Amino acid sequence: MLKDITLGQFFPGTSLAHRLDPRSKIIITVVYIVGLFCAESFVSYGLMAALLVTGVKVSGVAPKALVKGLKPVLFIICFTAVLNLFYTPGEILAQFWVFKITKEGIFTAFFMALRISMLIMGTFLLTYTTSPIALTDGLESLLGPLKKMKVPVHELSMMMSIALRFIPTLIEETDKIMSAQKARGADFESGSLLDRAKALVPILVPLFISAFRRADELAVAMECRCYHGGEGRTKLHVLRYHARDYLVMGAYAAILASVLTLAHFGL
Amino acid sequence: MKPIIRVDNLTHTYGQDTPFCRSAVDGVSLEIMEGEFLGIIGHTGSGKSTLIQHLNGLLRPTSGTVYLGDRDIWADPKKIREVRFQVGLVFQYPEYQLFEETVYKDIAFGPKNMGLSEQEIDRRVRDAAAFVGLDEGLLDKSPFELSGGQKRRVAIAGVIAMEPKVLILDEPSAGLDPAGRRSLLENIRAYHRERGTTVVMVSHSMDEVAENVDRIIVLADAGVVMSGTPHQVFSRAEELVAVGLNVPQVTRVAMELRRRGVAIDPAVYTVAELRRALSALKGGTAVC
Numbered sequence: 001m002l003k004d005i006t007l008g009q010f011f012p013g014t015s016l017a018h019r020l021d022p023r024s025k026i027i028i029t030v031v032y033i034v035g036l037f038c039a040e041s042f043v044s045y046g047l048m049a050a051l052l053v054t055g056v057k058v059s060g061v062a063p064k065a066l067v068k069g070l071k072p073v074l075f076i077i078c079f080t081a082v083l084n085l086f087y088t089p090g091e092i093l094a095q096f097w098v099f100k101i102t103k104e105g106i107f108t109a110f111f112m113a114l115r116i117s118m119l120i121m122g123t124f125l126l127t128y129t130t131s132p133i134a135l136t137d138g139l140e141s142l143l144g145p146l147k148k149m150k151v152p153v154h155e156l157s158m159m160m161s162i163a164l165r166f167i168p169t170l171i172e173e174t175d176k177i178m179s180a181q182k183a184r185g186a187d188f189e190s191g192s193l194l195d196r197a198k199a200l201v202p203i204l205v206p207l208f209i210s211a212f213r214r215a216d217e218l219a220v221a222m223e224c225r226c227y228h229g230g231e232g233r234t235k236l237h238v239l240r241y242h243a244r245d246y247l248v249m250g251a252y253a254a255i256l257a258s259v260l261t262l263a264h265f266g267l
Numbered sequence: 268m269k270p271i272i273r274v275d276n277l278t279h280t281y282g283q284d285t286p287f288c289r290s291a292v293d294g295v296s297l298e299i300m301e302g303e304f305l306g307i308i309g310h311t312g313s314g315k316s317t318l319i320q321h322l323n324g325l326l327r328p329t330s331g332t333v334y335l336g337d338r339d340i341w342a343d344p345k346k347i348r349e350v351r352f353q354v355g356l357v358f359q360y361p362e363y364q365l366f367e368e369t370v371y372k373d374i375a376f377g378p379k380n381m382g383l384s385e386q387e388i389d390r391r392v393r394d395a396a397a398f399v400g401l402d403e404g405l406l407d408k409s410p411f412e413l414s415g416g417q418k419r420r421v422a423i424a425g426v427i428a429m430e431p432k433v434l435i436l437d438e439p440s441a442g443l444d445p446a447g448r449r450s451l452l453e454n455i456r457a458y459h460r461e462r463g464t465t466v467v468m469v470s471h472s473m474d475e476v477a478e479n480v481d482r483i484i485v486l487a488d489a490g491v492v493m494s495g496t497p498h499q500v501f502s503r504a505e506e507l508v509a510v511g512l513n514v515p516q517v518t519r520v521a522m523e524l525r526r527r528g529v530a531i532d533p534a535v536y537t538v539a540e541l542r543r544a545l546s547a548l549k550g551g552t553a554v555c
Contacts, residue, residue, distance in 0.1 A: 177364050179358065180361060181364060183357075183426070184380060184425060184426065185352055185380030186380060187348065201366065206365065206366050209363075
């Protein structure tokens with residue numbers, strides 16, 4: 001159950017997608033999402049799908065892993081698709097009781113489902129090919145200008161990288177504690193809702209205690225290494241754009257421009 | 268002796284269908300005899316922890332079967348909880364799983380889940396606390412006020428209180444000081460002696476295993492490489508070293524003596540045995 005969570009998981013590799021600067025990848029992903037929301041026709045969706053497929057091919061990530069990431073949001077996808085199917089006004093194809101299925105509804109439902117799935121797969125591609133550290137580094141650098149407005153960018157990105165860093169640790173810890181309590185006959189799967197909520201106490205108490213303990217230890221360890229915030233802090237790996245970054249970003253910009261143009265002409 | 272747990276060709280693969288796919292246990296078959304004190308040793312990553320989590324049904328084999336008595340424990344997945352009451356498993360660093368307000372309540376968690384009567388729970392809690400050497404006075408304290416070693420004992424008592432047929436301990440003495448280590452192991456030995464239940468101790472410390480167990484199973488690279496009495500296993504000391512394990516310090520002394528031409532049995536593994544072996548060399552007179 002817990003091992004199915006793929007949030008923020010990173011598959012190491014050396015493909016072009018892995019070697020791109022994290023900033024380019026973040027920009028590309030944002031551009032891609034904007035493109036998805038502007039796409040309104042088969043042609044533009046086709047372009048977006050082609051982009052995604054190329055991205056997956058280049059990254060070498062198993063398509064299976066991407067599809068698996070869709071599982072948790074399957075319900076939302078189906079829900080929006082069904083809503084759109086029945087509640088889009090237009091040319092009626094079939095009708096029963098209060099439900100009407102329209103031609104436009106079918107299209108919207110299909111595109112909605114496609115849009116959400118592609119959006120999720122696109123962002124997963126980013127986290128699959130970018131290590132959490134690189135990701136927060138990239139974000140920090142991209143948000144850098146906000147420092148002028150007194151936004152604590154460094155602190156926020158530090159918090160984010162610590163949080164990301166500890167997700168797998170805490171999941172592992174939860175797994176361990178669950179196993180230990182199961183070994184003493186704890187039952188998390190049966191009984192009423194109240195019983196199940198109560199059954200969580202033996203997991204949550206040790207989990208919180210260990211999270212606080214870890215936080216304490218981490219703070220001490222950081223202090224020992226003279227951490228004092230972002231002021232004057234330099235980086236071991238300084239982010240630098242390479243030719244490939246400009247090339248890929250240029251290609252994306254061109255594709256987004258064509259999608260926007262297509263949308264403008266109602267294609 | 269008949270086997271109480273039988274593992275048949277067990278394989279467990281983590282992360283199937285991902286780039287991280289890896290078999291932690293690969294085609295392992297072994298038997299645990301009723302009433303024996305078994306040691307399982309292997310270096311980090313040899314599959315020890317994965318293996319023992321199959322014995323009480325916490326993990327389901329990717330392939331292969333685990334028998335308790337003569338029943339496949341996964342024959343009826345709904346009854347897997349029964350298996351967990353019969354095969355008590357104490358995890359590594361079990362003190363991190365304590366959660367109740369008092370030591371008493373924490374030890375009672377297992378027996379309570381078994382649906383026992385109040386009196387029976389009370390008896391078991393007190394018995395278990397006595398076995399691990401906890402004072403009656405500590406029972407009403409919060410487990411979080413105790414020292415690390417005492418917490419460890421509370422957690423072990425929590426499993427002993429279920430009165431399992433087989434008690435499995437994963438590195439029970441890890442992280443304790445030498446005195447705490449000795450006294451905890453003494454408690455476990457006494458428990459085994461008095462209750463006559465089967466005890467399985469997992470460890471990577473050769474000295475610890477050598478001093479306590481009747482039989483040793485050596486794991487390396489996800490499989491069983493050796494099995495036998497400590498004497499049999501330590502007589503193959505070179506092979507142990509080859510799979511990345513240490514031999515007991517006493518055995519190392521004997522090996523070294525033998526290498527230098529002393530005709531001593533290299534499989535000695537306790538101080539008493541070494542003394543006997545040495546005095547035999549001297550012609551029967553005691554050495555001090």
